[in-house]
Amino acid sequence: MSLLIALHTLAAVIWVGGMFFAYMALRPAAVHVLESEHRSRLWCHTLSRFLAWVWGCVIVLLATGYGMIGVYFGGMANVGWHVHAMQGIGLVMMLLFLHTFFAPYRRLKLAVSAGDYPEAARRVGQIRRFVGINLILGLVVVAIATGGQYL
Secondary structure, three states: OHHHHHHHHHHHHHHHHHHHHHHHHHHHHHHHHOOHHHHHHHHHHHHHHHHHHHHHHHHHHHHHHHHHHHHHHOOHHHOOHHHHHHHHHHHHHHHHHHHHHHHHHHHHHHHHHHOOHHHHHHHHHHHHHHHHHHHHHHHHHHHHHHHHHHO
């Protein structure tokens, strides 16, 4: 059980922490320092690395989360409201990630490859909005995970 909790927590920290860093630190710094073309290229290359990590995190979160529910708790009927809340919010986060990956991120890569930097900047803006939503959801999940069972 300890291994499942550790892996689950690490995957959540990597995903939510990465979004926090990108949204609260990298984005403002890039806007301050780089021209639009360079920002679009930076985001394209940064996201290619980060989103690969998020794919791994999603797989680990699903496997460890449902593993703990099945093995440790004996099924969904035996878990508290906080586990149901984490699962529901986590699934919404995963759907937003999938949409981001297969729609605006894919279009960002195409725009950067074609040198269409106004379109790339538009796609970066779309991705920023989805990351902002997912960041808020992720922070809510962290709050529920750390204190939900005591409410």
